[in-house]
Amino acid sequence: VGCNVERTITWTATDACGNHSSASRTFTSSDNIAPTLIGVPANATMQCGQTVPNAVVSAIDNCDTEPVVSLNAVTVPATCGYSLVRTWTATDACGNTTSLSQTTTFEDTTAPVLANLPQGGTVNCGNIPDGEDFEVTATDNCVNEVTITSSYTDQGSGCNVVRTITWTATDACGNHASASRTFTSQDVSAPVLAGLPNDGTVACGALPSGDDFAVFANDNCDPAVSINFTQTDNNVGCNVERTITWTATDAC
Numbered sequence: 001v002g003c004n005v006e007r008t009i010t011w012t013a014t015d016a017c018g019n020h021s022s023a024s025r026t027f028t029s030s031d032n033i034a035p036t037l038i039g040v041p042a043n044a045t046m047q048c049g050q051t052v053p054n055a056v057v058s059a060i061d062n063c064d065t066e067p068v069v070s071l072n073a074v075t076v077p078a079t080c081g082y083s084l085v086r087t088w089t090a091t092d093a094c095g096n097t098t099s100l101s102q103t104t105t106f107e108d109t110t111a112p113v114l115a116n117l118p119q120g121g122t123v124n125c126g127n128i129p130d131g132e133d134f135e136v137t138a139t140d141n142c143v144n145e146v147t148i149t150s151s152y153t154d155q156g157s158g159c160n161v162v163r164t165i166t167w168t169a170t171d172a173c174g175n176h177a178s179a180s181r182t183f184t185s186q187d188v189s190a191p192v193l194a195g196l197p198n199d200g201t202v203a204c205g206a207l208p209s210g211d212d213f214a215v216f217a218n219d220n221c222d223p224a225v226s227i228n229f230t231q232t233d234n235n236v237g238c239n240v241e242r243t244i245t246w247t248a249t250d251a252c
Helices: none
Strands: 006-014 020-028 036-038 044-047 058-060 068-077 082-091 097-107 113-115 121-124 137-139 147-157 160-170 176-186 192-194 216-218 226-236 239-249
Touching (some): 036 082
Antiparallel strands (some): 036 058
16 A cells, blocks of 8 residues: 555466466565645735635655645745745655745735824814824734824914824835824913012102013913003092003914
8 A cells, every 4th residue: 555565476387287386476665756746836926915826736646646735834024025935745655755835925015094093173272283192093905014103384373373284104115105184273262461560559759650560471372472551540639549451462
């Protein structure tokens, strides 16, 4: 059976009177020839994400009518893309083996796809976002890592700022995709006055004016708030009561 075949041949000589004699010889087969694989596909190049077609691989052998064919598949990572190495091995009943491999190289020419992008819109001044404020992600048709970067440009100043944020996803093969969102700031908060003096009583003739005090204002948007003041006097006998009013107005 298979490589283990022992054949005994017997010759018999018989004369006319029926006398006969016999002699035998034994022959043992020896198989040291490996099977031959049939149907192993040639090396190929495909796009990442495509499915490798199934291959029908068989084997023939000089002795064994049913050699066993096994398959081993290994994924080989690469800086850009990857490879799939499929190795078929045929083994006959005598332990003779032969192997053939096919390498499929996966290339990536498809850009990543950005996901979880925010909606643009109007935000309060001082809360205008940048790209790092959002967890933007990306998917890619290949197994390599995708890098996401962001940048932004501003138009206008003060309360009138229009910010465009652009995210760019780049895969290991240099393919990239970008998407942008626009945010417009609005200012609904009034400035806050600071440095205001306390009410007080001064000597006659020494009434201060608004210019005598370093009143300033802080604003959530405008770094240079305009401050004006008015003052009114109310005479009561020899006493004069002066009221100074400061008004801070931002760029909005």
